[in-house]
Amino acid sequence: xxxxxxxxxxxGIIFFSSFSSEDEKNxxxxxxxxxxxxxxxxxxPGRPTKLxxxxxxxxxxxxxxxxxxxxxxxxxxxIYTRKTDVFIKLRERARIANKADADLFVSIxxxxxxxxxxxxxxxxxxxxxxxxxxxxxxxxNEVIFLEDDYAENYEGFDPNSPESIIGLTLMQEEYVDQSxxxxxxxxxxxxxxxxxxxxxxKQASLWVMHNTYMPSVLIETGFITNKKEGAYLNSNKGxxxxxxxxxxxxxxxxxxLVKEATTAIVAQDNIDVNIYPDVIFKVQIAASKRxxxxxxxxxxxxxxxxRVKQGKLYKYYTGNTNDYTVIKNIQKIAKEKGYPECFIxxxxxxxxxxxxxxxxxxxxxxx
Numbered sequence: 356x357x358x359x360x361x362x363x364x365x366x367g368i369i370f371f372s373s374f375s376s377e378d379e380k381n382x383x384x385x386x387x388x389x390x391x392x393x394x395x396x397x398x399x400p401g402r403p404t405k406l407x408x409x410x411x412x413x414x415x416x417x418x419x420x421x422x423x424x425x426x427x428x429x430x431x432x433x434i435y436t437r438k439t440d441v442f443i444k445l446r447e448r449a450r451i452a453n454k455a456d457a458d459l460f461v462s463i464x465x466x467x468x469x470x471x472x473x474x475x476x477x478x479x480x481x482x483x484x485x486x487x488x489x490x491x492x493x494x495x496n497e498v499i500f501l502e503d504d505y506a507e508n509y510e511g512f513d514p515n516s517p518e519s520i521i522g523l524t525l526m527q528e529e530y531v532d533q534s535x536x537x538x539x540x541x542x543x544x545x546x547x548x549x550x551x552x553x554x555x556x557k558q559a560s561l562w563v564m565h566n567t568y569m570p571s572v573l574i575e576t577g578f579i580t581n582k583k584e585g586a587y588l589n590s591n592k593g594x595x596x597x598x599x600x601x602x603x604x605x606x607x608x609x610x611x612l613v614k615e616a617t618t619a620i621v622a623q624d625n626i627d628v629n630i631y632p633d634v635i636f637k638v639q640i641a642a643s644k645r646x647x648x649x650x651x652x653x654x655x656x657x658x659x660x661x662r663v664k665q666g667k668l669y670k671y672y673t674g675n676t677n678d679y680t681v682i683k684n685i686q687k688i689a690k691e692k693g694y695p696e697c698f699i700x701x702x703x704x705x706x707x708x709x710x711x712x713x714x715x716x717x718x719x720x721x722x
Contacts, residue, residue, distance in 0.1 A: 386432035390452040392462040393418040397442025402467030410465040420598035460571040474552035479534040533570035540604040629679035636682035655692040
């Protein structure tokens with residue numbers, strides 16, 4: 356479900372020394388942004404259990420552990436849909452992720468069943484809805500009914516209608532491949548590293564993911580209704596193992612995206628990775644007197660956008676890297692997205708310089 360090209364790039368904004376404080380507010384983070392979503396919360400406890408375990412509490416503890424581990428990486432920014440026991444509406448969870456222009460959305464849950472079923476499973480949005488997957492989608496989506504204004508905010512969506520549920524898949528089609536990649540890593544690590552029973556990667560139409568504009572997964576970390584697994588999920592040992600496994604999977608996913616994008620451009624152009632330590636490259640995609648919101652819908656779905664005011668003009672960029680191979684890939688993506696005249700610019704010490712000079716002088720310096 357998402358963006359191999361733009362996702363893998365360390366994006367940000369370099370600004371001129373003459374910019375005002377107002378312009379500095381336009382700086383967008385150059386980090387890989389991950390939104391962690393602890394399922395349920397507040398007056399929505401989640402799946403029922405006779406064993407005394409609460410899904411909302413376990414999900415929150417896992418999310419906080421995952422987030423704490425990811426935040427140790429300087430190039431990762433973690434955003435939480437909730438960090439306490441509060442109720443967050445489904446549409447608000449998606450809004451948080453979209454507003455952050457996140458690279459990844461990960462929702463944490465626990466499973467439940469009337470039998471002693473056990474094991475993990477990770478869901479992505481998709482049309483492959485088996486009867487069981489449809490039932491899970493209904494159960495997860497029914498939290499909508501806990502919202503006072505659900506009828507006004509979900510556009511006639513009926514969590515109990517298969518037609519409504521299947522219709523949710525359309526908005527996430529662009530990101531299916533990346534979501535499946537992450538989901539597969541998660542389930543493989545559960546099976547190999549923590550020796551859990553993996554029930555595999557599943558596709559279901561879950562509202563919390565369908566309206567997010569990035570790769571998204573929903574992880575069912577185990578069955579709280581299973582006596583043994585419920586105790587494991589509720590234990591500090593179990594939560595540490597589960598969270599560590601998910602963190603490992605996310606970092607592997609991020610690494611694979613970078614490797615795949617670099618390999619693709621190198622293969623296409625038959626050139627090596629070109630690092631210029633003292634140069635920052637960006638792609639200028641537009642210049643306008645209008646101050647446009649840095650949202651994908653304003654720029655043909657390009658992500659990691661940045662804006663700088665220079666004189667009376669606002670200049671719009673994508674990309675911030677010292678790897679010339681990567682910036683060429685960004686330019687290629689921008690052209691494919693409808694900006695055929697976009698061009699690469701170079702900066703040294705926050706000052707724009709001639710691109711050819713930057714390439715030649717930096718190469719000479721390296722040699």
